[in-house]
Amino acid sequence: MSADKLYVNGSIFTVNKDREWAEAVAVEGNKIVYVGDRAGADAFCDEDTEIYDLDGKMMLPGFIDGHCHPVMAAHVLSQIVFDIDWTLDECLDNIRKYVAEHPDADAYFGLGYAEWLFDEKGPRKELLDDICPDKPMFFLGSGAHEAWGNSKCFEMAGITKDTPDPLPGLHYFSRNEKGEPAGHIVEGRAQAMIMSKINFFDSDSVINIMAENSADYAAMGVTGTVDVGMYSYLEKQYYEALDAIRDSGKYLQRFVGCTCHLDDVDLVDSRIEAIVKAREKYNDDKFRINLFKIINDGTMESRSAALSEPYPEDGSVVKPLMDEKTAAEAGLKAAKEGLDVNMHAIGDVAARSVVAMAKAIREAGYDDCRVTCSHSQYVAPDDIPLFGKYDIIANSTGVWMYGNPLMDKVLGHINNETFRMRSLIDGGARMALGSDFPVDEYGREPLKSIEMCATRKMYGQPDAPVLEPADEKTTVQEAIEGFTINNAYQMHMDDVIGSIEVGKYADFVILEENILDIPLEDIHNVKVIETVMDGVTTYKA
Template sequence: MKADKIYINGNIFTVNENDDWAEAVAIRGNEIIYVGDNAGVQIFRAENTEICDLNGKMMLPGFIDGHCHPVMAAHYLCGVYLQVEWSIEECLEEIRRFVRENPDNQTYFGIGYAEWIFDETGPKKELLDDICADKPMMILGSSAHEAWVNTKALEIAGITKETPDPIPGFHYFHRDAQGNPTGHLLEISTQSMIMDKVDFFDDRKIEGVIKENSDGYASMGVTSTCDMGSPEFGLKVYFGKIPEMIEKGTYKQRFFGCGRMVAEKEDVDIVMPRLREYRKKYDSDKFRIHFLKIINDGTLETRSAALSQPYDEDGSMVYPLFDRQEIARLGVEAAKEGLDINVHGIGDEAISGTLAMARAVRDAGYNDCRIVNSHCDYVKDEELSLFGKYNVVANTTCVWHYGNPDMEKVIGDRQNHTFRLKTMIAGGCRMGQGSDFPVDEFGREPLKGIEMGCSRQLFDHPELPVLKPYEEKLSVKDGIKSYTINNAYQMHMDHKLGSIQPGKYADLVILEKNLFDIPVSEIHKVKICETVMDGKTVYKDN
């Protein structure tokens, strides 16, 4: 068997079971057929084999973004894009500029402000009314778990003081002393009540944004994306446009996902029958729908994460969408259907629910069901080891692992005990990483995630605080595995992806420097030289 392409003279970190290093890799079609030294690869060489001299560059398995929302991003990024480090006035000025430069828009949409720049009562509609009072406007916070709307959006959607909150204390409208909505919306159900009545998105732009985002992923070394859900309005693109673009080659990553998320209890009756059909219909190694996604709480920044003790800021309590018994029953039902499960769990009480569900699934004998807890911000001390015990993948976003004194006023000293992934790994847990794009704060580049997991400090800002506990800093190897073999395991694709081994798909990334040989603070600056997906080069640095 002769190779179509051979790479030689590389620092190739295989991420196999022994963490072996190699010099050479041979590819035939979309498959790796040899991994080893320069001498051994020569038997696969033919007259027309392309020879690529790595000249000491590093090769890794293609990066996998284990938690992102490409379809949602294609909709949300058609409007104004705010930066998480901006002040209120900077956000308002950017919104003013966007409205001024797009006077013909019938609606205005945006995303990105940091939820913590406002107090616990959130942003007010009057600030947006001053910019645009006659057209509906919605701006999502950086987590997309809260929104800011103007009076016109509330008016068109028929939201008044008499409108009941979808889930009081969790999915709700902030109100003034008289009960009138203030323009601050918490969680997805309230956003949907506006979006069901107002079309904020330009369908003509969406395919272009998807392609642009996919090209961006390729330039970052990402060869697979795990889409963890879209609202109902995005499903036409999810199941129509994405498979079509993969076929054409304009979407340059493998796509694994779930379709619509379970954000309210009533969603289960809609989502589960669909997943039974999706699992049969969409089952290729380039486009597969196999996850049940449950959003069981909110975020700490929006004060909607489910904590076992009250928020320090205002003494409020938030409870998970499903209690432990309910989510356990749902998990067992999903496992019985052959589905994998991804639970959004940020607060310790919500994460307790994920672990209770995992125990029930394992006790029922479904040991091959891949169970993921996304985000993993704050875990109870006594439950850190349960991730390993019940084989729950801890998927996190390490670009969130940095010191943020603004959050101490919200949850007090608990902020200094977040993201304890190193302890969880020591207990046998697999750690995966995802960007949560488009609601990530500081970028979807895997190299930033690897660096900040190791430093627990914002990249390029050595003067800023390191996130406590300092001893939770990860190793570079942990960071690499989190974007490769561990995410492949999460996606039930570790037999085909995530390491450089014969018989696996040729999904590869070539880096200018060896990540093990440079200071941690320099990792995010390393150049991606080439990205190969399914044996084809989808990005090459000029």
């Protein structure tokens, strides 16, 4: 057997516990055929084998974004993209500028204003009415679990003071003193009542945006993505986009997804049925649908996360979409169909539903079902060891792990008790990392997240405040595993990707420096030299 390419003379970190470092890697076609010392590689070479001199650079398995929304991103990034650091005045100025530059638009859409700019009552429609009173305006917040709309938006959607909230206390419209919608729209079912009535998106641009985003991912060293869902009212557009991007050959990552996520307990059966049907069409190692995603609460910034304590500002208490019993029943239904399960759980009460779901799945004998707790932001101390016991994957996002004193007023002491990844790992859980793109705020680059997992402070800012508890930092190696083998496990593909091993696909990234051997604060600056997916170079610096 002769290899097409042989990689030598670098720091090759395999993420294989049996052999973490190698001197040479040989690739034939799209598969790895040799991993070992330099001398042993000669048996796989002939005069046609290309020798790739790494020249001291680092080679890793390709990064996998274990929590993102690539199809949704292609829709919501089509107009105004807010900078997370903009003040309210800067947000309004940029909206005003965009409207002036696009006077012929029928509607205005955007993503990413900082949700902590406002008090517990949220943003107000009058601020947008002053800019554009005659066309609908709808802007998703930085976490996409709340939105900001103008009066025309509510008018065209037929939402008045007499319109009931879809799920009071979790999916709702903030109201003014007259009981009318005030401009603040919380969670997906409330957002759907507007977005299903007004067309904010140009379908012709979606595929181009998705291809551009995929190319950007390749430049970051990403070879796989876990798509954790689209709004259910855009399900038709989801399939259209996925069909088109697959046919185009312009998606440069492996894609595992769930189609649309669930935010209505009455739709469990129909959503599972839709995923099983989609799996018949998408079920190979490039594109696969096999994930049941539940949105069980909101975000802390939107004050819609399900916490065991009232929010300090107004004493409000938020309940999760699914209690423990309902979550267990839903998870079992999905597991019986051979689906993996992912539950968005920001607050500790929502996370407890994940534990109950996983417990039911394991006790029923579905040991191969991958159960993921998305975000794992605030897990009760008593529940942390249960993640390991019931094989719950603790998904999180490194670029969220920084000290933010602005959230003290929203969360009180809880603001210093979040993202306890050290404890989760020590308790036996697998940490799987993702960006939550397009609601990634400070970037979706894996190297940023790897640095911030290990520092718990804003990348590139050595003097920035540390996110407490400071002793919840991970190691760099654990963060690398979180972007490689652990995400491959979450994708149910750890037998074919996630580490550099013989027989696995040739998915890897080459970095300018060995990130295990440099100061932590320098990791985000390390340059991606080349990305290879399925044996094909998808990016080269």
